[in-house]
Amino acid sequence: MSAPSAAWRVFGIGSPFGEDRVGWATARLLQAHFSLPGVCVEVLDRPGVELVGRMHGARAVWLLDAVRSGAVLGALHRLEAADLPVTGTALRSTHGFGVADALALAQAIGGMPNEVIVWGIEIGGIGRQRGAGRVLQRAIGRLAECVAQEIRRKSRAQ
Amino acid sequence: MSRKRRRRPVRRTRRAMREISVKVPLLARVEGEGALALTVRDGVIEALQLRIFEPPRLFEKLLEGRSFEEVPDIVARICGICPVAYQMSACHAIEGILGVAPGPWVRRMRRLFYCGEWIESHSLHIHLLAAPDFLGYPSALELAKEHPAIVRRGLALQGLGNDIIRLLGGRSVHPVGARIGGFYHAPDEASVRALRARLDQAAEDAKALVSWTASLPLPATEQVFECVSLRHPDEYPMNEGRIVSNRGLDIAAADFEAEFQERQAAYSTALQCLHRGKPYLVGPLARLNLNADRLPSSVAEHARASGIAFPSYNPFHSVIARAVEIHCAIVEAAALLEGYAVPEQPFAVPSPRPGVGFGCTEAPRGILWHRYELDSAGRVVRARIVPPTSQNQARIEEDLRTELAALGADSTDEALKLRAEAVIRNYDPCISCATHFLNLEVARS
Numbered sequence: 174m175s176a177p178s179a180a181w182r183v184f185g186i187g188s189p190f191g192e193d194r195v196g197w198a199t200a201r202l203l204q205a206h207f208s209l210p211g212v213c214v215e216v217l218d219r220p221g222v223e224l225v226g227r228m229h230g231a232r233a234v235w236l237l238d239a240v241r242s243g244a245v246l247g248a249l250h251r252l253e254a255a256d257l258p259v260t261g262t263a264l265r266s267t268h269g270f271g272v273a274d275a276l277a278l279a280q281a282i283g284g285m286p287n288e289v290i291v292w293g294i295e296i297g298g299i300g301r302q303r304g305a306g307r308v309l310q311r312a313i314g315r316l317a318e319c320v321a322q323e324i325r326r327k328s329r330a331q
Numbered sequence: 332m333s334r335k336r337r338r339r340p341v342r343r344t345r346r347a348m349r350e351i352s353v354k355v356p357l358l359a360r361v362e363g364e365g366a367l368a369l370t371v372r373d374g375v376i377e378a379l380q381l382r383i384f385e386p387p388r389l390f391e392k393l394l395e396g397r398s399f400e401e402v403p404d405i406v407a408r409i410c411g412i413c414p415v416a417y418q419m420s421a422c423h424a425i426e427g428i429l430g431v432a433p434g435p436w437v438r439r440m441r442r443l444f445y446c447g448e449w450i451e452s453h454s455l456h457i458h459l460l461a462a463p464d465f466l467g468y469p470s471a472l473e474l475a476k477e478h479p480a481i482v483r484r485g486l487a488l489q490g491l492g493n494d495i496i497r498l499l500g501g502r503s504v505h506p507v508g509a510r511i512g513g514f515y516h517a518p519d520e521a522s523v524r525a526l527r528a529r530l531d532q533a534a535e536d537a538k539a540l541v542s543w544t545a546s547l548p549l550p551a552t553e554q555v556f557e558c559v560s561l562r563h564p565d566e567y568p569m570n571e572g573r574i575v576s577n578r579g580l581d582i583a584a585a586d587f588e589a590e591f592q593e594r595q596a597a598y599s600t601a602l603q604c605l606h607r608g609k610p611y612l613v614g615p616l617a618r619l620n621l622n623a624d625r626l627p628s629s630v631a632e633h634a635r636a637s638g639i640a641f642p643s644y645n646p647f648h649s650v651i652a653r654a655v656e657i658h659c660a661i662v663e664a665a666a667l668l669e670g671y672a673v674p675e676q677p678f679a680v681p682s683p684r685p686g687v688g689f690g691c692t693e694a695p696r697g698i699l700w701h702r703y704e705l706d707s708a709g710r711v712v713r714a715r716i717v718p719p720t721s722q723n724q725a726r727i728e729e730d731l732r733t734e735l736a737a738l739g740a741d742s743t744d745e746a747l748k749l750r751a752e753a754v755i756r757n758y759d760p761c762i763s764c765a766t767h768f769l770n771l772e773v774a775r776s
Contacts, residue, residue, distance in 0.1 A: 218504060219411075219463050219504050222455065222489060223490055223493055223503070225486055226487065277472055278471070278475055281472055281475035281482070282475050283483075284483065284485050312525065
């Protein structure tokens with residue numbers, strides 16, 4: 174999968190299982206029900222280091238992912254790349270390579286888009302295999318609306 | 332995060348010998364959870380233990396009672412970095428029982444699938460895990476800041492490997508495309524053409540990578556060890572071949588248990604595998620030492636031009652061997668895709684029957700041996716899996732003894748720790764199926 178050519182890209186990140194699929198589900202909803210001309214919307218299965226390559230050449234990237242922060246289930250989080258905590262564990266193991274690690278690596282090799290926005294949905298736990306429940310389904314719908322509105326606003330401002 | 336604590340010596344002798352105890356409670360830049368404990372007395376290493384404390388995962392028990400058809404998807408879950416190897420060893424073992432002959436198209440695509448995994452796994456290890464050790468950086472991030480073009484090239488190669496796996500497996504992590512008898516789906520010709528178009532540039536990148544790894548300031552050392560790998564009559568080994576060594580071993584996969592024995596070390600949750608009671612090496616350096624004459628000619632020529640002669644008994648030349656194997660896998664992939672055509676059916680149809688089968692293929696980290704017993708309904712009665720990291724564990728301990736003794740017991744704690752980490756990481760151990768930094772506790776008298 175070579176990098177997409179679109180300047181604006183939305184990536185639903187996670188796995189197809191349990192509550193970890195909320196990022197995927199939001200991206201799928203955007204693909205199916207929202208008109209976002211010229212914007213590449215994809216799902217990425219636990220991309221790890223590959224996220225660096227997928228962002229290469231983009232001007233703006235929206236990353237949709239599951240989050241656990243202690244907030245209420247279904248809460249939406251919006252972070253910019255600079256807001257992501259540097260954990261000190263980046264690049265210790267390719268098994269535990271996360272979004273913050275990928276962004277730090279992209280920054281280091283000069284492959285960071287001008288703008289990276291991370292949207293998250295608070296989940297209960299990635300081990301829960303019952304899929305997105307009603308609360309999370311509503312959150313997925315809300316997040317899709319938020320991302321679409323943000324992209325449209327940005328588009329109009331250009 | 333590094334943690335240092337000074338303690339009183341564990342015990343004193345009448346002669347008041349000097350005792351050093353180095354404990355590394357968590358190994359880093361390795362895949363999984365492990366640690367190192369080292370005790371040096373009067374300049375002699377008295378105890379050295381590579382401790383793997385990741386909880387047992389019990390995959391072999393999990394497979395019992397499952398249909399043979401489920402096995403490739405279950406074993407793919409053992410590792411996110413080398414799932415193809417687990418799938419291929421399982422497929423070969425089970426097809427041996429069922430008498431399935433998948434045919435030339437499947438054989439070629441399985442080799443291509445394996446090429447993808449070598450490219451992906453080796454690229455990750457060289458750039459994100461090993462190279463910082465040799466260039467004196469504390470992490471890959473620091474390396475990337477100083478050498479962005481090198482890391483960009485490495486990530487592009489890794490991405491290519493993932494794309495090859497994805498072409499046949501549907502996804503690169505825990506792929507789902509392999510089945511007993513072949514693949515669920517054959518790639519269309521347009522996807523193959525698009526992938527093929529990237530391979531010429533990738534081969535140039537791989538050549539540059541071989542030259543770069545050969546120019547790294549690697550520690551100069553020479554050790555004595557047995558190399559074990561597969562050997563095929565015509566090809567650089569991936570999916571097929573006999574198990575051979577530089578000490579005259581030459582056996583079929585079915586005879587593995589007669590030569591190799593696993594033992595439990597009380598300090599580790601991973602079994603250690605020995606060849607007739609002795610440590611041995613598997614992986615890229617062992618493979619290249621035993622199979623340099625099976626490299627494609629352009630790859631062999633460039634490897635020779637890099638100035639490193641194989642066979643080599645400097646374990647640190649493993650990083651160069653990995654680069655050579657990336658080059659090999661790219662050249663092989665291009666050849667395998669020549670004249671590609673979509674087959675009528677990308678698999679042979681298996682029927683259950685009872686029996687015992689063996690599979691041994693070359694995972695990125697070395698030979699991966701599987702044994703399955705099936706009942707008449709094709710359900711797994713018993714499974715046994717011997718991964719490369721358990722085979723390399725005793726060799727890593729042996730290498731640590733040699734390298735740390737050569738470094739000298741008077742070296743600083745930090746120097747001992749750094750060298751120990753570099754030695755361990757050089758094997759690309761996959762503890763989840765193996766390591767990149769160590770926390771350290773030191774006691775000196």
